[in-house]
Amino acid sequence: MRALVNGYGFLGKRVARSLLLGKLPGVRLVAVARSTGYLYRPEGLRAEELGNDLSGSPHFVEGSALVLLEDGKVDLLVELTPTNLPSGEPALTNIRTALSRGIDVVTANKAPIALAYRELKEVARSTGALLLFEGTVGGGIPLISLRRFCLRGDEVLTIRGILNGTTNYILSRMHFEGLTFDLALREAQNLGIAERDPTLDIEGYDTALKLLILANAVMGLDRKLDDVRITGISRISADAVALAKEANMAVKLIGSVDADGRLSVAPRLVKLNDPICVHGTLNAVTIRLKTAGDLTLIGEGAGEPTVTSILNDIWEVVTVRGFGSA
Amino acid sequence: MRALVNGYGFLGKRVARSLLLGKLPGVRLVAVARSTGYLYRPEGLRAEELGNDLSGSPHFVEGSALVLLEDGKVDLLVELTPTNLPSGEPALTNIRTALSRGIDVVTANKAPIALAYRELKEVARSTGALLLFEGTVGGGIPLISLRRFCLRGDEVLTIRGILNGTTNYILSRMHFEGLTFDLALREAQNLGIAERDPTLDIEGYDTALKLLILANAVMGLDRKLDDVRITGISRISADAVALAKEANMAVKLIGSVDADGRLSVAPRLVKLNDPICVHGTLNAVTIRLKTAGDLTLIGEGAGEPTVTSILNDIWEVVTVRGFGSA
Numbered sequence: 001m002r003a004l005v006n007g008y009g010f011l012g013k014r015v016a017r018s019l020l021l022g023k024l025p026g027v028r029l030v031a032v033a034r035s036t037g038y039l040y041r042p043e044g045l046r047a048e049e050l051g052n053d054l055s056g057s058p059h060f061v062e063g064s065a066l067v068l069l070e071d072g073k074v075d076l077l078v079e080l081t082p083t084n085l086p087s088g089e090p091a092l093t094n095i096r097t098a099l100s101r102g103i104d105v106v107t108a109n110k111a112p113i114a115l116a117y118r119e120l121k122e123v124a125r126s127t128g129a130l131l132l133f134e135g136t137v138g139g140g141i142p143l144i145s146l147r148r149f150c151l152r153g154d155e156v157l158t159i160r161g162i163l164n165g166t167t168n169y170i171l172s173r174m175h176f177e178g179l180t181f182d183l184a185l186r187e188a189q190n191l192g193i194a195e196r197d198p199t200l201d202i203e204g205y206d207t208a209l210k211l212l213i214l215a216n217a218v219m220g221l222d223r224k225l226d227d228v229r230i231t232g233i234s235r236i237s238a239d240a241v242a243l244a245k246e247a248n249m250a251v252k253l254i255g256s257v258d259a260d261g262r263l264s265v266a267p268r269l270v271k272l273n274d275p276i277c278v279h280g281t282l283n284a285v286t287i288r289l290k291t292a293g294d295l296t297l298i299g300e301g302a303g304e305p306t307v308t309s310i311l312n313d314i315w316e317v318v319t320v321r322g323f324g325s326a
Numbered sequence: 327m328r329a330l331v332n333g334y335g336f337l338g339k340r341v342a343r344s345l346l347l348g349k350l351p352g353v354r355l356v357a358v359a360r361s362t363g364y365l366y367r368p369e370g371l372r373a374e375e376l377g378n379d380l381s382g383s384p385h386f387v388e389g390s391a392l393v394l395l396e397d398g399k400v401d402l403l404v405e406l407t408p409t410n411l412p413s414g415e416p417a418l419t420n421i422r423t424a425l426s427r428g429i430d431v432v433t434a435n436k437a438p439i440a441l442a443y444r445e446l447k448e449v450a451r452s453t454g455a456l457l458l459f460e461g462t463v464g465g466g467i468p469l470i471s472l473r474r475f476c477l478r479g480d481e482v483l484t485i486r487g488i489l490n491g492t493t494n495y496i497l498s499r500m501h502f503e504g505l506t507f508d509l510a511l512r513e514a515q516n517l518g519i520a521e522r523d524p525t526l527d528i529e530g531y532d533t534a535l536k537l538l539i540l541a542n543a544v545m546g547l548d549r550k551l552d553d554v555r556i557t558g559i560s561r562i563s564a565d566a567v568a569l570a571k572e573a574n575m576a577v578k579l580i581g582s583v584d585a586d587g588r589l590s591v592a593p594r595l596v597k598l599n600d601p602i603c604v605h606g607t608l609n610a611v612t613i614r615l616k617t618a619g620d621l622t623l624i625g626e627g628a629g630e631p632t633v634t635s636i637l638n639d640i641w642e643v644v645t646v647r648g649f650g651s652a
Contacts, residue, residue, distance in 0.1 A: 023479055134476075140618030142476035149475035150460075150468035153349055153637030275608075275624045278601060292466030292634035296624040298601045308618035311479035 001027050001321060002042075003314070004068055006094060007080035008034040008054055011108055011135070014307045015078060015314075020047045024311065026318045030074060033065030035081075035090075040068060064090070069097045076317055078310065079107035080135075085205070088115045095120060095131070102127040104321070106313040108135030108306055114209040114225065117216045130320060132313035133217070137210040138163060138283050140305025141297045145312060147218045147287075154289045156219050160256040161276050161285030163210040165301040166194045166201040167233050167253040171267075172279040174241040175250050181236055193281060203232035204253060204265040211255035211263055218287070221261055231266040248272050250279075327353050327647060328368075328399070329640070332391055332420060333406035334360040334380055337434055337461070340633045341404060341640075346373045350637065352644045356400060359391030361407075361416075366394060390416070395423045402643055404636065405433035406461075411531070414438045421446060421457070428453040430647070432639040434461030434632055440535040440551065443542045456646060458639035459543070463536040464489060464609050466631025467623045471638060473544045473613075480615045482545050486582040487602055487611030489536040491627040492520045492527040493559050493579040497593075498605040500567040501576050507562055519607060529558035530579060530591040537581035537589055544613070547587055557592040574598050576605075 005016045012032070019029040031040040032050060037060050039049060049057050068074055077098040081091045088111035095112050098105050100123050107113065112120065113133045124131040134144050147156065162168050166188060173184040185202065188194035200206045208228040215221045233253050244251050247269075254268040254276075270277045275296040276284040283301030286294050299305060331342045338358070345355040357366040358376060363386050365375060375383050394400055403424040407417045414437035421438050424431050426449050433439065438446065439459045450457040460470050473482065488494050492514060499510040511528065514520035526532045534554040541547045559579050570577050573595075580594040580602075596603045601622040602610040609627030612620050625631060 018479070140615070140621060142472070145476040146468065146472060149642075150471040150638055151634060152641040153344070154634040273598075273605065275601070275604060275610075279599065282601075284601075289466070289631075289634060291637075292631040293626050294624075295466060296622075298620075298622040298624070300619050305615075305618040308477060308480040308615060311617075312476055315478040316475075 001076055001318060002030045002074045003027050003076040003078060004031040004033065004065060004074040005029065005078045005080060006033045006065055007082070008032060009080070009082065010303070011306060011310065012080040014304070015080065015310050016050055017047075018307065018311060020045065020050070024314055024318060027076070027314060031065060031068055037062040038065040038068070040073065042073070066094060066097060069094065069101065069103060072101060074103060076104045076106065076314070078314065079105060079109055080310070081109055083109055083111045083209070085111055085200070088112045092116060096123060099123040099127060099129045099131060102129050104130040104317045106132045106310060106317060108133070108310055110136045110209045110213065114212045117213070118222060130317055132316060133213070134309035134313050135306045137213050138285060138297070139299065139301040139303065140308050141283060141285065141299040141301070142309055142312065143214060143285060143287070143297065144217055145316070146297070151289060151292065154291045156287055157290055158257055158259050158288040159211070159214050159218065159285065160254060162252055162278065162283050163255050163285065163301065164201055164207045164253060165281035165283060166198065167207070168279065168283070169193050169281045170202070171233060171236070171241070171251055171253065174236070174238060175245055176279070178238060178242065180238045181234060202234050204230040207253060207255045207265045211257065211265060215257045215261070215263055219257060219261070221257070223263055228263040228265060233267050236267055244269050250277055252277065327401045327644060328356045329353050329402040329404055330357040330359065330391060330394055330400040331355065331404045331406060332359045333408070334358060335406070335408065336629070337632060337636065338406040339376075340630070341406060341636050342376055343373075344633065344637060346371065346376070350640055350644060353402070353640060357391060357394055363388040364391040364394070366399065368399070392420060392423060395420065395427065395429060398427060400429060402430045402432065402640070404640065405431060405435055406636070407435055409435055409437045409535070411437055411526070414441045418442060422449060425449040425453060425455045425457060428455045430456040430643045432458045432636060432643060434459070434636055436462045436532075436535045436539065440538045443539070444548060456643055458642060459539070460635035460639050461632045463539050464611060464623070465625065465627040465629065466634050467609060467611065467625040467627070468635055468638065469540060469611060469613070469623065470543055471642070472623070477615060477618065480617045482613055483616055484583055484585050484614040485537070485540050485544065485611065486580060488578055488604065488609050489581050489611065489627065490527055490533045490579060491607035491609060492524065493533070494605065494609070495519050495607045496528070497559060497562070497567070497577055497579065500562070500564060501571055502605070504564060504568065506564045507560060528560050530556040533579060533581045533591045537583065537591060541583045541587070541589055545583060545587070547583070549589055554589040554591060559593050562593055570595050576603055578603065
């Protein structure tokens with residue numbers, strides 16, 4: 001199976017290296033791409049070609065890797081470009097192009113799945129291609145494959161959780177150290193936990209995208225971003241957090257799909273002994289099942305753990321394709 | 327696929343009913359058995375034949391259902407008899423008989439898997455039969471299929487958790503209400519949470535069996551019950567629990583497999599904000615993964631939720647067999 005890893009940031013580098021190390025039998029890494037160009041070698045790339053910056057290689061080709069999809073040079077697209085709103089591009093076009101040609105797709109980019117899940121699923125169905133996206137939600141917490149492989153025969157009634165590590169870090173610092181929102185945000189930015197423009201995280205949009213993916217993929221709903229009521233955490237005062245603490249609660253940014261299928265993202269009071277009341281950059285999600293009751297998963301919501309989710313998805317492609325054309 | 331449900335207690339009744347309701351396409355329930363006899367109808371049992379007590383039916387046959395396995399009358403054994411130590415019988419013989427004839431097995435009985443996993447796996451491999459046992463550990467928490475389907479490509483380094491709801495209930499009552507061990511145990515017995523002879527739970531053997539199953543099936547070790555250092559909770563004093571509480575900790579019965587593959591079950595001090603510090607009858611397990619870091623799962627460890635684990639295993643059999651001979 002010939003793989004293209006598109007996107008050469010934190011995740012792209014790690015996934016490419018894992019594939020080169022032969023961690024996934026049956027997968028040959030033939031191309032790695034970034035926004036300005038790509039490396040392509042039909043017989044498989046070599047570790048020494050993949051430096052910190054692809055464009056340093058003498059074999060670096062300028063231009064879009066879309067041509068590799070259009071020309072059928074790969075069997076698997078691993079799309080790891082960053083989330084881009086509102087367009088979802090270039091990932092959306094890459095994924096659509098791949099699926100329409102029967103090329104399997106594994107992605108950790110939230111935007112295309114949140115914005116166009118139903119359309120992409122339909123394209124995938126029409127060509128028989130696979131579309132897997134565990135890495136889009138909850139980092140190393142495998143919510144989507146858990147639903148697919150471990151809870152068959154049960155029904156998901158509601159979902160409720162902390163899906164964004166940055167806001168959870170800020171709220172945790174406010175809770176434990178009494179910091180103001182502004183101070184906690186600045187600290188998170190200094191540590192590289194929050195971005196310089198933190199809007200997507202602190203205003204709740206990142207949580208909303210993930211919640212949307214869970215609602216559609218895990219609960220089988222058909223919701224759009226406009227259906228999510230979104231309130232961020234930028235107006236949470238130190239006083240509000242302190243009052244909650246006195247009452248053995250914490251303020252957390254909670255994404256939830258209720259029993260009537262309504263989606264919301266908002267700061268909520270959560271009891272300190274509620275299983276989802278985790279701190280720091282952790283994520284936590286409670287899935288309420290008709291028979292199994294409440295099942296809670298807690299783990300790191302971003303970074304290195306996401307590699308496990310991506311590799312597991314690639315493993316699934318290899319399994320379904322029967323270790324095919326490697 | 328012709329199924330025999332063996333064991334007609336809480337789980338057996340619920341699983342049989344789910345199969346009769348057609349919750350799992352491709353499965354025909356042809357037999358249900360209890361210790362004194364069984365009902366068998368090749369064309370499939372009917373809901374009205376399954377009362378509260380099988381032996382009330384005019385078609386009830388006295389004797390062991392083993393004959394149905396020996397005569398190849400079924401394709402799937404769902405073994406739901408209670409755990410029996412030290413022999414593991416009659417489940418061990420039933421499962422061995424089934425696997426040796428190529429009959430797939432789904433079980434929630436801990437003893438055969440804890441006592442003879444390697445042998446049974448070998449038999450299963452030799453005939454190509456499936457052996458699935460999600461229901462043996464953690465009730466509705468799907469630890470085994472999680473490892474198998476959601477974390478491929480990562481490595482499990484350690485396992486640590488609360489695997490027994492009865493002892494967790496007792497310790498939680500001691501923690502929150504200041505009860506003595508004896509009082510908390512009596513309360514749990516009155517509520518049906520603890521058995522009249524609570525030895526298996528409170529002396530840590532139930533936790534040890536489950537830990538052993540996780541060590542062997544999730545971490546690929548080859549451990550025996552003798553390899554587990556076991557200390558129960560019967561000598562935990564109210565004072566010890568109170569002292570822990572003052573230090574923002576709780577005493578919990580923790581089963582753990584450490585990085586050197588050593589297994590232990592013992593009361594431990596756990597910080598109140600540790601994700602596995604759950605209360606009441608909840609179970610919680612943290613799996614430490616090489617890449618994904620700590621992943622914690624929390625859920626009900628027994629009762630109704632176990633049905634989901636059993637049905638998911640049956641679903642897996644149906645999937646692998648391609649909805650075969652239904």
